[in-house]
Amino acid sequence: MSLPNFLCIGAQKAGTTLLFDILKRHPDVYLPETKEPHFFDRDDEYLKGTDWYEDHYFRGANSFSRIGEITPSYLFFEATPERLYKVLGPDLKLIILLRHPVDRALSHYFMQYERGIERLSFMEAMSMEAVRTKHGQTEKARFSYISRGFFADQIKRYLKFFSIGNMKILFFEDFVGDIPGTIRNILQFLDVNPDRLPDDGPPGKINVGGLSIGRYLKAMALNRPYVAVDISWRKARRYPVLKARYRRLIMESYREDIESLQSLTGKDLSGWLI
Numbered sequence: 001m002s003l004p005n006f007l008c009i010g011a012q013k014a015g016t017t018l019l020f021d022i023l024k025r026h027p028d029v030y031l032p033e034t035k036e037p038h039f040f041d042r043d044d045e046y047l048k049g050t051d052w053y054e055d056h057y058f059r060g061a062n063s064f065s066r067i068g069e070i071t072p073s074y075l076f077f078e079a080t081p082e083r084l085y086k087v088l089g090p091d092l093k094l095i096i097l098l099r100h101p102v103d104r105a106l107s108h109y110f111m112q113y114e115r116g117i118e119r120l121s122f123m124e125a126m127s128m129e130a131v132r133t134k135h136g137q138t139e140k141a142r143f144s145y146i147s148r149g150f151f152a153d154q155i156k157r158y159l160k161f162f163s164i165g166n167m168k169i170l171f172f173e174d175f176v177g178d179i180p181g182t183i184r185n186i187l188q189f190l191d192v193n194p195d196r197l198p199d200d201g202p203p204g205k206i207n208v209g210g211l212s213i214g215r216y217l218k219a220m221a222l223n224r225p226y227v228a229v230d231i232s233w234r235k236a237r238r239y240p241v242l243k244a245r246y247r248r249l250i251m252e253s254y255r256e257d258i259e260s261l262q263s264l265t266g267k268d269l270s271g272w273l274i
Contacts (some may be wrong), residue, residue: 012077030064099172101149152260
């Protein structure tokens with residue numbers, strides 16, 4: 001069988017596209033052309049069955065030592081951990097990229113706004129989230145700006161089925177601050193040789209969705225408190241400032257979860273609580 005032995009399960013808007021573009025270049029790593037299959041988090045996809053999933057996404061993957069896929073919604077949807085366990089087994093390796101939950105929520109919101117899906121203001125969307133996300137999987141995926149940021153709760157769901165030793169939990173801020181070091185860390189976790197990743201020149205020469213990593217990082221450097229930055233196909237956009245009092249209000253809802261995440265990961269996240 002040519003089913004995945006590793007997955008990147010999230011989080012959305014935390015650098016998973018960059019990770020996909022880099023890992024896909026490694027000769028020992030197979031990733032399907034579709035970055036986000038959504039097989040395990042969408043009921044209609046899951047009902048197609050494992051044979052369909054394997055044939056549709058992993059035909060020809062047998063010769064690779066690591067077979068994977070990246071669907072950042074897997075971290076969020078409640079049914080996914082058990083489905084992964086049943087289909088892919090307890091030895092599955094899981095990569096988890098996390099981002100400051102307010103910055104993640106803002107990036108998610110602006111993505112939906114640019115797509116024409118969202119027309120409420122950010123704070124209106126926050127206040128309506130609980131109501132809007134009750135109307136099915138599509139609405140839950142679209143409008144779960146705040147609820148996707150409770151990372152500790154989501155990881156604990158996975159710990160019911162997978163050991164912490166099979167998880168590599170990383171942070172967006174560290175990733176964009178040291179891409180080569182983070183990629184080496186991930187490849188070592190996957191037991192593949194980091195030195196086999198093609199050296200096509202400095203990071204600025206690698207393209208990410210039509211945008212060089214040099215420009216990508218320049219855009220990410222704008223991601224200061226109260227500023228949300230996202231990347232389009234051709235240019236970085238700087239979005240309106242979120243007022244400090246609103247940011248503090250949202251952050252209070254995350255405080256307990258962030259403190260729990262610190263305990264789970266051993267990572268000092270006090271900067272997230274400011």
